[in-house]
Amino acid sequence: MELVIITNIQHSKEKQIRIGVVGAGRGQSYMRVAAAAGLELVAICDTWEEKLKRVGDELGVTTYTDYDKFLEHDMDAVVLCNYFHEHAPFAIKAFEMEKHVMSECAACHTLAEGVALARAFEKSGKVYMFAENYPYMVYNQEMRRLYQKGEIGEFKYGEGEYVHPDPAEVKLARSCGMDHWRNWIPSTYYCTHSIAPVMFITDTRPVKVNGFVVPYDFSDPTQTMHMKRSDTCATIICRMDNGAVMKSLHGALRGHGNYVRIHGNKGLMENCRHGDKGRLRLWREPWEKGEDEATEVVYKPDFSAHSDKATKTGHGGGDFFTSYHFAEAIRTGEQPYLDVYRGIDMSIVGILAWRSALNDSAPVAVPDFRKESVRKLHENDDWSPDPKRKKDGQPPSSILGDIEPSEPAKSLAKQVWAKQGYVE
Ligand SMILES: NC(=O)c1ccc[n+]([C@@H]2O[C@H](COP(=O)([O-])OP(=O)(O)OC[C@H]3O[C@@H](n4cnc5c(N)ncnc54)[C@H](O)[C@@H]3O)[C@@H](O)[C@H]2O)c1
Secondary structure, eight states: OOOOOOSOOOOOOOSOEEEEEEOSSTHHHHHHHTGGGTEEEEEEEOSOHHHHHHHHHHHTOEEESOHHHHHTSSOSEEEEOSOGGGHHHHHHHHHHTTOEEEEOSOSOSSHHHHHHHHHHHHHHTOOEEEOOOGGGSHHHHHHHHHHHTTTTOSEEEEEEEEEOOOOHHHHHHTSOSTTOHHHHSOTTSOOHHHHHHHHHHHTOOEEEEEEEEEOOOTTOHHHHTSOOOSOSEEEEEEEETTSOEEEEEEESOSSOEEEEEEEESSOEEEEOSSSOTTOEEEEOOTTTSOTTSOSEEEEOOOOSSOHHHHTTSTGGGHHHHHHHHHHHHHHHOOOOSSOHHHHHHHHHHHHHHHHHHHTTTOOEEOOOTTSHHHHHHHTTOOOOOOTTTOOTTOOOSBTTBOOOOOHHHHHHHHHHHHHTTOOO
16 A cells, blocks of 8 residues: 655745634534644534524634535635534535535444545545544654564454444434434444554554444443434454454443554554553564664653644644644645545445344455445445434444433433533
């Protein structure tokens, strides 16, 4: 695979890149980091008027409730932080209006959308950046640097984990409305935070997946008092294009943390699970290490560039680097490392792993949408558990079938959603 230089790109002092951000939830982090990354925020868009007005007033930018009108604003690029399952159609519209696009996860919600997104991107001549921030956490950037230097040899086995439990009230506040995507996306779908770091460090892509889920837990109040109708968590086993195997774990198990582990044929590297998780552990077998090398080294890496700006932003600095690389890609005209194809690769793994899980975890091939001949085979695949578009024969949200939230959960949800200003 081609090697793309991630850091040390010189920041040119050309004209400002004007951006608009859709979605005033997660979108606020892009709004607030824009200036540091060399972007000028000029417009924001959200259908939730109260939230939009509050954020718009605070930031002093033009506000829109209508995406089509927003796209007519005089700007160069849009950042998509609307609902998880609605990014691809928004990206395609933005390309049609000649805007560069940076999109939150997921890049697409169906395979057909992945095909349409790749085609629209190619037609547009614009930049697409998949805004996966986890690869840019300091220990993941450092692991990429070590891997490129050959410190652990060739990638053989890797793990990426995104384990994120929360009390029911906290989860309800994040997922207002019975059909909010967080309440129905199958547990395999939110997989890019765990898969992206391994792909980034090792320059590999998944070619086959087996999906496994831990079913909905009727004895866990964080689930039974929530409106979520999907399972506890998912594990996806991926065969990578160099023959290596990767395990992705994500969901609401106890044991909050993000962990990455890469085994090569000459050593191992991982971020620490104990104490400061930003520390990196490098291990080489005593009989193989160089004379002046230690068997085990544990240290806290720093960013090789932009540490001052990155350390002020969320997700371990990842939130700075996504915007930074988006700006650099627009300035240089070179697509970023997390380009449209890698975004689609990691997003469709979650969809295909759900197919696998529903079929007793049988392997499913991951099509490569860089190739039009492959895209042709999937252009009508609209398989989706979205309650608004689901047709006969399309999948449930849980491996157990349709789960009906309990009456106490519904009444708690009403109270929490009202506090958020959400009215059904
Ligand atoms: N990378 C990360 O670390 C990270 C963290 C949190 C969320 N996210 C992602 O960010 C996205 C947004 O998540 P969120 O946490 O803000 O929650 P969310 O999905 O509830 O918020 C989306 C926002 O978009 C607005 N919106 C929805 N449809 C719209 C439309 N048609 N036009 C304009 N605005 C619209 C909603 O009113 C809401 O304010 C999701 O894809 C999520 O996966 C990523």
